[in-house]
Amino acid sequence: MEKILLKNIENPNSADIREYQKTGGYQSISNAFEMQPRDVIEEVKSSGLRGRGGAGFPTAMKWNFANADPKFPKYLVCNADEGEPGTFKDRPILEKNPHLLIEGMVISGYALRAEYGYIYLRGEYPLAKDILDNAIAQAREKNYLGENILGKNVKFELSVYQGAGAYICGEETALIESLEGKKGQPRSKPPFPVNVGAWEMPTIVNNVETLSNVPYIIAIGGEAYSKIGREDCTGPKLYCVSGHVVKPGVYELPMGTNLRDIIYKHAGGIKNNKKLKAVLPGGISTPVLPADRIDCLMDFISMPKHGSMLGSGAVIVMDESVCMVKVAHRALKFFEHESCGKCVPCREGTGWLRQILGRIESGKGKQGDIELLSDITDIMSGRTFCPLGDGAAGVVTGMLRHFRDEFEEHIKSGHCKLSIDN
Amino acid sequence: MFNETVLKEIDGIRAKYPDARSALLPSLYVAQREFGWLSPEAMTCVAKTLNLPEAMVRGTASFYAMFRHNPVGRNVIQLCTNVSCMILGSDRLLDLLKSRFDLEPGETTKDGRFSLVIMECIGACGTAPAMLVNTDFHDNLTEQNLEEIMGKYK
């Protein structure tokens, strides 16, 4: 497949606007400006583009909701708070192809009649911050940003807002709170951000990867774009593979590529000739899949049928040396650390789960611990304010579903048979 | 209080947003840069500059993991130990930092050279294990190259 999002990134100067322009960059802006804003939305609609942040919500539908709201100004916010552990798909765009994102945002801003854009960038990406700042300055100099873009009566101001270390800010309402200088705690919905978002105005929050698809959709047309990938889940998808594979990295493949192919065909299979044990297919918030269940299509619609989710497309591959109790414990440490504290089930539940898992891992597990773990996940599931708590519960549920014996073994024997340090 | 240059910088930040509160996080970064950490004094300066309630500034700052609420060493090692890094050996790196540099998570070496912060995924999973030293990425870490890298930071 032709590279769309990662086009040209082997070029060491790919982040420079001249290099980007050389390969046809920023041409979609002029094309889009020839269209009416609503036709741009129509084009995106026909492309079938779905949000790449994890939920897979149809992008044009979100845009239309915002478009229908009569309030102005509207804000376009790029969610570059790539925090899901195992995820590093947006980083190459941000660091190596920033102009693709900027172009996508200018077009989207035009379509949505939003004159202000913000890139909410996670604080852990200091390099991307400098590169984006620089790219924005270049784009402004070339009049792709600012007032009267390309001589048309279009305005789009763009700046980077740096997060400061809070995973929850990847959730769009928490992100908006954070952008407003508050704690990143989710808001209750409705109202949805498309109606009442940043500074109480209609706000469209889209993922980096989502927005980066827009220039290509305008370039080749929605129809043609929709031929990539699968019906209902179209376009290219960035899969980031980490863990025990021969060639970890970001792979741009058609949406719906088989997970087994991703691991074995593209990432070179399991390294050191070890056996595959389990995969977290979409970051650590997605339920684990054991080795014998990886024949599944990695898209928003197929994955739930296999008991997991596409998530951010972050494939964490674990070989036979990995202790699942330890992974679960580490994951819950993460969720406890990142729980914003707003709702009770997540705030208290993550900590309790972590403590029990920690005990089991260190050989102090007790009879009844597994039942207690699943009772706690029962209390949490569906009861938390935002998906963070659900994710935490889901990890434990998934682990217990597929690797219960490993937990029982820990409790029974008081130690772990595996050691990842071997 | 901040000097004129910093006040101007914060004014510039403020101009990007519809209200003063939105400038809080960027201003806290500025304060952290100026003071080295978010000391009570640093937060008071931010509160006064933006005319925001002090408790609100402190509360907001405390929510975010990348704001430092204690003085830190000259170099801040931010080591990721999340799953992708963990299964590729970040624990061994932690052990090394402890045995070789006497550096524990959340602490600073006696000579003030290093502070160690445990990170929750820094987006370098494809080249795990990884860390940030100050704002520099270092990945594919091993016990050998970690020591080398550390040597570069004085």
Added chain:
Amino acid sequence: MITITINGKNIKLDEPMSVLKAAGKAGIKIPTLCHHDALETYGGCRLCVVEVERMPKLQNACTLIAADGMVITTESEVISKVRRGILELLLINHPLDCPYCDKAGECELQDLVDKYGPTVGRYTEIKRKVPASHKDEIFVRNMDRCVVCTRCVRMCNKVQGASAIDIIGRGNKSRMEPFSSASFNCEYCGNCLSVCPVGAILSRLYLHSFRPWQIDREVETVCSYCGVGCSVVVQVRDDSIKRVIPRFGLGLNNGLLCSRGRFGYEYINSEERLKEPLIRKNGKLEKSTWSEAIDFTAKKLTEIKNSHGGDAVAGIASPRCTNEDNYVFQKFMRMACGTNNIDSVSRMGFASAQKYLEDLLGQGVTSNMISGVKNADTILVVGGDPTAVNPILGLAVREAARNGAAVAVIGEAKGLEKFKTLKVVPPVFREAELLESLLSEVAEAKDPRNERPAVDQGISQLSGGSAGVDTGELKKILLDGKSISIILGSDLVQRANGHRALFAIAGLTYMLEARLTLLSDRPNEQGLIDMGCLPDTLPGGRPVTVHDFRDKFENEWNGTIPENEGLSLLEIIEGAENGNIKALYVMGENPAFNLPDSSSARKALESLDLLVVQDIFLTETAEIADVVFPSSGWAEKQGTYTNLERRIQLLNKAVGASSSMEDWKILKEVSIKMGYQMTYSSAEDVMDEIATVSPLYSDLTYREISAGHCLWPYHGKPLRGEINELPASAEAPEDYKEDLYLVIDKPLFHSGSLSRKSPALRKICPEPLLRIGPGHAQKLGLKDGDLVDVSTSKGGFDVTLSVDDCLGDGKVYLSNNFEDRGVLSLMGYRLDPVTKAPGIEGCAVKIQKKADSSAGSDKS
């Protein structure tokens, strides 16, 4: 119309609302820990889950908006299981120390666990431990009991607007901070205390002193501190006040209180209360009996009246006393003593302002409602800080600001610093000129109204001069306003040319069709005016000089009312000084301390032939009196107050006071001894008479007052007309060229006579503070906390300096609340010729740092 069904009950809703609220309206209680009707929705505790037909998951009632046709179930096995689970999670870190916790018995968590909770917890890990913090003088913080519902934070940020507390940390490390020593501008309103569902925030005032179920009785009454008149519930055990709390849904404060109202009640229980009548014998006040004191007073008053005439007698009434007390007081002065020399300290602000404003714009012009302020789109604040003088009114200003109203402040209003749209600080004491130039600009932009000749005339005569500040933005804000509230504090009234500022305010009110509120720092200033405790006015605002009105009252009262106007407050003191006044009767007031140039006032009082004081404490005035009567305090008597909106509210007796007597009753006894009959047997009897004679309180009864909504003019008719011609104006403004001036401060935590006997308020703010701006402090080489000597031509004393970032240069602020160190003792005054209010502006002051060690050697 939205119709929903909850637990089989059909509920019709006029407007969209949450399911939780809809259920509440129908009397169905859905459990919650984080939701509170007074606060914005949060959705954190997840206890309010309900089942909704055709919705797959359980829904949270607090965030779910009721939609037409919804069928909701609030209790089921599934729901109970979820609630049990949530409660189990809440309890993993919550200490089970209910037997020790003050909240037990009124703890919402305890109640919920009792109803839904698990019988045993399964948590075997180590509980989170946070030591209780006793650092603060008022609040005890037990953060291991905290359930992070954030009610306190939402209250502090979004309702109180102090933003003094916040959650520190995140996730299960969240803590509320700080609550200590007024840091981060804590206003000690204690409203966080009211909403805390558990024992995380407790009051030290009654810590471990009783259990909620041990309360003998609860009495609804009205706060005794300021002119807002908040409703409070006094909880009593063993005939002693245990706690004063507000109640949501009760009164205009609807569950909110300020520091004075919530923590200032302890003076009632003070050991220093007067316990028996005192009579001066051989130069010393000695214990006496009621009959001896009453006989003595009546005899002396009669003697003086007979030998010098009624006008040798004067009376000072009290805006801290009830309508009934004040009504009887003026009647006693007029009928028994034969004089119209009746006034009160309200002359120093509220009464003077109101009289002149009503002269200009008609009776009732200052009767804006607090809810009117809340709903205004534009608010002009001038001459005082509503958040300090009348805190609950201040909250209305803040609420309006939060809802987008433009708030313009002229001068200083610290509590609005984060809420104001615009602040204009004119050069020292030039507010009147600023307002005049603002008025002429506004009048120019508007069509003439030609409805009030005197005001129209005054506007046409404005010189158009300026105070040297740009009023452009101010003008724009006012002209853009559609619903404008003006709030006026007493600072501008206490000027030798105060009537000029008042005229300008009247003009602005008139041209902008604004509503006007006067700040009122005593609980019954309005009532005192309505009762006729003024030298020129009979009850109901009827001028004493008009024969017909006098005639009517003479018929009702069966006697003769002097036809001349009496002396105003400072004229009474001057009369005492020059010997024209021989006897002064003071009810619930402290003129030896509360008047400018107080040492002269004290001397004048000492020179009287007879000084009678009714009070609850041995005040500076009582100390030099000839007779002192111990009167009943607030909470010990029934009566009514009329608040600054002119809302008439009922005070109820909560505790008995065996050794004191109600003020009206003491007056009645003296009156009878003087030969003028009074037959009231209760305060209610007095009100019955007021309702008969006062055209403003026609037909009013206690029963109707208790039912609420007794707003001025209750069935009454405002009759007094406006003036047609302006009184002669004062001289041209002076140039204020001194480097530093002393001005009076009206702090939040103190009101003076009562607050200084309230231990809690003294703990919050133990001593007077001289507030100064950072610029001026730097100029003088002074810093926060320095002990300085403050001196004027009238005297000086030592006081601690407080550097306040909100203040500009040229003025220092000091309150008149603490013994021996009241600002008024350092100030002279000149009377405003129109309002007779004392002008205390232009008081040049020197402040000097006290040398710490060398103080002794200076005195050689």
